[in-house]
Structure formats: C-alpha cells, structure tokens
Amino acid sequence: MASANDPFQFKEFEEAGSLLEANRDAVTISIQDEDVKSDKQRKAGANGYEEDPLTDDDSTQLLSGQKESAPFWTFEYYQKFFDVETHHVKERIIGSVLPWPGKNFIHVYLRRNPDLYGPFWICTTLVFAIAISGNISNFLVHLGKPNYKYTPEFQKVTIAATAIFSYAWLVPLALWGFLLWRGNKIMNLVSYSFMEIVCVYGYSLAIYVPAVVIWILPFEWLRWFSVVVALCLSGSVLVMTFWPTVRDDHPKVMVATMAAIVTLNVLLAVGCKAYFFSKPEPDLPVTKSTPTAGIKIPST
Amino acid sequence: PDWFHWTRTSFTEASRPFAGLSDVSISEDIPVEGDISVPVGSSRRDEEFSTLDEPVKETILRDLRAVGNKFIHVLYPKRSSALLRDWDLWGPLLLCVTLALLLQGGAADNDDQGGPQFAEVFVIVWFGSIIITLNSKLLGGTISFFQSLCVLGYCIMPLTVAMIVCRLVLLGSSGTVSFAVRLIVVTASFGWSTFASTAFLADSQPPNRKALVVYPVFLFYFVIGWMVLTFSPSQ
Structure with a gap:
C-alpha cells in the first residue's frame, strides 16, 4: 500500500x-x-x-x-460571471451614471471581468421601479376623480419585464453579431465579447432607475427633463464604448451603427414613459383643491 | 481497518500532512440526503425516539413543533443556526399559500387591471427565492440551496401577518387613516423580514460581498410588501 x-x-x-x-x-x-x-x-x-x-x-x-474554461452547463461556468465584489459593482454603476469623455467603460471598469450580477439586478430593479412608480403616478393623476377605482395594475410588471429584458439581451446579441461580422471584414484592433456588451448595456440602464422614480411626480416638464438627462448619460456611455469598434469602418456603417444604438435607447426611454406613465390631466389643480374626497384609495 | 492506517502512516513519515485524508470516512448513521451541517446529535436524537411505533399524532405534532419553533426564530432573529440546521419547506409553503389566498378577492379580480393572481404570487415567491438563492450561491455563499430557500420562505412571515392585519383594517374602513395604518404595518414588517433574513443569510458570505447578497433580498421583500400594501378589496 x-x-x-x-x-x-x-x-x-x-x-x-x-x-x-x-x-x-x-x-x-x-x-x-x-x-x-x-x-x-x-x-x-x-x-x-x-x-x-x-x-x-x-x-x-x-x-x-x-479562468479555466468550464463547460457552459456547469455551475462554475456561471460563477465566473459573478466574481465581483461590492466596490466593483459600485464603481461600475458610478462609471455608467457619470461617463467621462475618453473613458471607455469596458476598458476602464470591466477589464476582462464582465459580470452578470449588475445587469441582471439593474434590469430587475428597473422593471419593478417602472411598474411601481407607473402605478403611483397613475394614482396621483387620478387622485380625486369620483369614478376612479384604484387597482394595483400588476400586469405592468410583466410588460415592463418583457420590454427591459429583451432590450438588455437582444440588442447586445444583435450588436455582437454585427460587430463580429464587421470585424471579419476590416482589420479592427478593438473587439468585445458578448458578455462585455451585455454588461455595458445592463449598466447603462442604471441611470434610468432614479429617472423612473422622478417620473412619479406629475410634472410633464420634469419628466421630459429627466428623460433627456438619462438619455444623454446612458447614450454617451454606449456611444463612447462602441465608437472604437466601428471607428475604422466605412463612414456610412459607422454612422448607421451609432444611430441604431442611440435610436434604440431613445425608443426604450420614450416608450416606457409614454406607456407606463399617463399624462397629468389639465383639471388636476381643480381636483387638488378638494383633497378630502381624493385620498380614498380603494373606491367603495 | 485501523491497523492498516497505522502501518501506512508509520511507513510514510513524509506524507504525515496527508495522512489525515485517508481517515475520512462517512459513518453510516449520518443521513446521506441531509446537508453538510447536520450534526451527529440530530441522528442520535432520532434513534432515541424510534418513530416506528409512535402514534401518527405524535409524529405530526413533532413536525408542527419544529415548524412553530422556526416561526419563533424568525420573530426573534438572534443569530442562531437553528433555522439553518434542519431546513424544511413546510413553513414556506404554508406562508406562501396563506399570503396568496389572502391576496385573492381583490379589487377588480374579473377585469385585467387587477392585482396579482394566486399563481402570480406563488411564482413570485418561489422563483424569487430560487433566484436569490442562486445569486448567493454564484457569489460564493457557503449556505446550501434548501437552507437558503427555507430561510427566505420563513422570513415572509412578518409580511403574511401584515396581510392579515391589512385585511382586518380594511374590514373596518378604507380611508386615509386605514391607509396610514396599513403603510406603517407593511413598512415595519418589510423591515423585519429583511432584517431577519439577512441575520441568517449574511453570515454565509464573504464580507466584501454582503451588500451584493442583501440587495436582492431587500428587493424581494419590497415587492411582496408592495403587493400587500396595494391590496384593496372589491366591493
């Protein structure tokens, strides 16, 4: 022995x-x-x-x-996408909320360690933030209407989840495929992996969480202001990140890619605002003057 | 056999640090389907009362007592591992079904603008806890899958209690006062749930990742609290 x-x-x-x-x-x-x-x-x-x-x-x-390459059906394969610590996530969120000219999000913050923690929980937070604040704003708008009946509008969660998660996964998938195709056609030094693109898209949604909370307030100018601010911040993160990948490409392709990225971002923001948040009605000040009738939540 | 280990370790003096490896053996009295932290003591206790010839009533009562004991642990979350050691899913099932049933009959159940349906509550509670558990496992938590499910499920209890209180308050009136009372009750029970579950779960994490594990738990109970708060009965 x-x-x-x-x-x-x-x-x-x-x-x-x-x-x-x-x-x-x-x-x-x-x-x-x-x-x-x-x-x-x-x-x-x-x-x-x-x-x-x-x-x-x-x-x-x-x-x-x-990272040793574990096959994708094992637990270890997914564990490497959650190999982050609290300060990493904090830095990445701050980096996506406050983009700085010349700072590429992937190069500065991810550095070959893209995580799925941030994108997943930012998307989930955003889904519930949209559903809940849309519900509250709807309640505030109709506050005091005699025939208004408060409902939790739970189906908003499902719709918001579909919209947000498909934006955060399908757009990176399409972009990754497109960049792979373009990268084969022209010599390009900068190329991103799929997980890095997903990570950038997920973190770029972080700014929308506070924006959506602001949308509760029934002031249309404030809502548009926050939409524009959020769009500029998250759009600039995306544009600055993906600019190097198409910089050497044909100018037409370059402009088209950037335009597509920005347009999809605008579509998401404006679509969410239009669908989940109803406009304040013009007779709001009148109803506000009679709050005693208005605060009843469940109608009888 | 023992003599074998003895001779082997005496032969290879250099491998003394590894000698302990060969002594690891699984004794037969530890149940295989448990988790790692099942102490030997629990199996000894099982041998003391043989469950073969005891009345069915006693068996059920013993299980009920175990469930009740865990309820007390949630109500008074001191950092003990009793909730973690012998996990069961009876309590979470009971609480989840109670909560989902109480959330029925809400405003406008028959049109599509209604509150969460039974199945939706069920799915949110179970899938939510499974996702949180997977999240904590992926982040490197040392807690087992079912232990985490058990803790998350039992810690819904304050919110289920809040739901009962809300229904009682709504029986009386549904004005501003009623809303204020419900808001306070739900906020308190939400804080309680989060505090209790993190008291059990956070210790299993490396210290620099605790916040990453606590945040999903916070979100989970926040959503359940929101469902409880916005419940309004149909008339």
Missing part, C-alpha cells in the same frame, strides 16, 4: 509545479494593470509563492483572472 501511495505523492508535487507556473503568470498580469484590484491579486500571488501553494489553489486562480 505504501508503494501505491508513492505515485500519489509524486503527482501532488507535479501539480504544485504547474501551479507555480500559473502563479508566475498571475503576478505578471497584476503588475501590468496596476489599478484597483491588483493589490489583492499580488497578495494572493505572493502567498502562492511563500506558503503551501495547494492551500491557495482556488483563490489564486480566481483572483488572477485566469
């Missing part, structure tokens, strides 16, 4: 040797991009050298950004 144990031991050392290889690579990567996460990576890499490398196996592999 001892003889059977020996090859086992030898194999362990072999693995440790290959792990050191991996760690060496990890350290070079973390030296190359010395921004936010690199401290952690370097620490993990250093630990890998000094201590028993076997104990740091998983963490170094995860932190160094070297």
Whole structure:
C-alpha cells in the first residue's frame, strides 16, 4: 500500500509545479494593470509563492483572472460571471451614471471581468421601479376623480419585464453579431465579447432607475427633463464604448451603427414613459383643491 | 481497518500532512440526503425516539413543533443556526399559500387591471427565492440551496401577518387613516423580514460581498410588501 501511495505523492508535487507556473503568470498580469484590484491579486500571488501553494489553489486562480474554461452547463461556468465584489459593482454603476469623455467603460471598469450580477439586478430593479412608480403616478393623476377605482395594475410588471429584458439581451446579441461580422471584414484592433456588451448595456440602464422614480411626480416638464438627462448619460456611455469598434469602418456603417444604438435607447426611454406613465390631466389643480374626497384609495 | 492506517502512516513519515485524508470516512448513521451541517446529535436524537411505533399524532405534532419553533426564530432573529440546521419547506409553503389566498378577492379580480393572481404570487415567491438563492450561491455563499430557500420562505412571515392585519383594517374602513395604518404595518414588517433574513443569510458570505447578497433580498421583500400594501378589496 505504501508503494501505491508513492505515485500519489509524486503527482501532488507535479501539480504544485504547474501551479507555480500559473502563479508566475498571475503576478505578471497584476503588475501590468496596476489599478484597483491588483493589490489583492499580488497578495494572493505572493502567498502562492511563500506558503503551501495547494492551500491557495482556488483563490489564486480566481483572483488572477485566469479562468479555466468550464463547460457552459456547469455551475462554475456561471460563477465566473459573478466574481465581483461590492466596490466593483459600485464603481461600475458610478462609471455608467457619470461617463467621462475618453473613458471607455469596458476598458476602464470591466477589464476582462464582465459580470452578470449588475445587469441582471439593474434590469430587475428597473422593471419593478417602472411598474411601481407607473402605478403611483397613475394614482396621483387620478387622485380625486369620483369614478376612479384604484387597482394595483400588476400586469405592468410583466410588460415592463418583457420590454427591459429583451432590450438588455437582444440588442447586445444583435450588436455582437454585427460587430463580429464587421470585424471579419476590416482589420479592427478593438473587439468585445458578448458578455462585455451585455454588461455595458445592463449598466447603462442604471441611470434610468432614479429617472423612473422622478417620473412619479406629475410634472410633464420634469419628466421630459429627466428623460433627456438619462438619455444623454446612458447614450454617451454606449456611444463612447462602441465608437472604437466601428471607428475604422466605412463612414456610412459607422454612422448607421451609432444611430441604431442611440435610436434604440431613445425608443426604450420614450416608450416606457409614454406607456407606463399617463399624462397629468389639465383639471388636476381643480381636483387638488378638494383633497378630502381624493385620498380614498380603494373606491367603495 | 485501523491497523492498516497505522502501518501506512508509520511507513510514510513524509506524507504525515496527508495522512489525515485517508481517515475520512462517512459513518453510516449520518443521513446521506441531509446537508453538510447536520450534526451527529440530530441522528442520535432520532434513534432515541424510534418513530416506528409512535402514534401518527405524535409524529405530526413533532413536525408542527419544529415548524412553530422556526416561526419563533424568525420573530426573534438572534443569530442562531437553528433555522439553518434542519431546513424544511413546510413553513414556506404554508406562508406562501396563506399570503396568496389572502391576496385573492381583490379589487377588480374579473377585469385585467387587477392585482396579482394566486399563481402570480406563488411564482413570485418561489422563483424569487430560487433566484436569490442562486445569486448567493454564484457569489460564493457557503449556505446550501434548501437552507437558503427555507430561510427566505420563513422570513415572509412578518409580511403574511401584515396581510392579515391589512385585511382586518380594511374590514373596518378604507380611508386615509386605514391607509396610514396599513403603510406603517407593511413598512415595519418589510423591515423585519429583511432584517431577519439577512441575520441568517449574511453570515454565509464573504464580507466584501454582503451588500451584493442583501440587495436582492431587500428587493424581494419590497415587492411582496408592495403587493400587500396595494391590496384593496372589491366591493
């Protein structure tokens, strides 16, 4: 039995040797991009050298950004899209809400680690924010109408979910396919993976959450103002991110791509505003003067 | 056998750190279908009262007592692992069905502008907790799938209680005062639900990811709280 144990031991050392290889690579990567996460990576890499490398196996592999390609039906494959921490998500949301000229969202914030956490939960938040604030605004508009009957309008959730999730997934899919096709035709240095495009689109929706909450207030000028602000911010994130991918292309294609991205964004924002938020009626000030009749929520 | 381990470890002195690996064996009295944190004590307890010859009433009462015990844990969420250790889905099922039934008969059930239907409440509660659980597993949580479902399901209880209170308040009147009372009750129970579930769930996460796990839980109970608050009976 001892003889059977020996090859086992030898194999362990072999693995440790290959792990050191991996760690060496990890350290070079973390030296190359010395921004936010690199401290952690370097620490993990250093630990890998000094201590028993076997104990740091998983963490170094995860932190160094070297993802072994797990097949897509496994849990680990999806785990790598949730490899973010609170401060990453915070930075990415802030980066998408406050775009800065010359800062490419994918290069500055994602850095080869696109996550699905942000896009998914931003979309879910936006769905419920639209449904709930649309319902509240509808209630406020009809406040005081004698024949108005308050209803929760639960089907708005379904419609909003369909609209938001199809925008956040189908548009990136189409854009990814298009960029792949164009990238084959012309020599292009910049290319994005599908997950990166999904991630940019998801985070670019973050600005709409506060905008949608503002839409509760029944002032049409305020709503349009917030629509325009949100459109400018989220549109500029998208345009600045995808500009390098089509910059070297034919001018017509370039303009068409940018126009399509912006138009779809405008369509989503204006469509949501028009569908979920009814206009304040002109006789609102009159009904506001009789609040005692108006606050009854469920009509009897 | 023991002598075998003994001779093997004495042979290979160098592999002493790995010697412990060969000693790992699964003893037969740990149930295979449980989770990792099932202590040996629980199975010993099962052996004490043999469940074969006890009356059916006692068996049911014991399970009911376990469910009731977990309700108390939700009402008074001190950081104990009792809710996590022996998970069951009876309580969540009971609470979810109660909530969905109470949300029926709302305003305008027969036209399409109505509130959530039974199936919608059911789907939101179960799919919501499954998605939150998957989210926390994907983020690297150490809690098992059904433990998390159990905690999320049991922590709906304050909101179910709020729903009962809302229906009672709505029996009386449906004016401003009634709305204010319902708003306070629902807000309090929403806070309670979120607090209780995070007290159980947040410890299973790495500290720099806690907020990422707590936010979906917050959203989940917020939506359920919204459904409870906006319920208005038909007349």
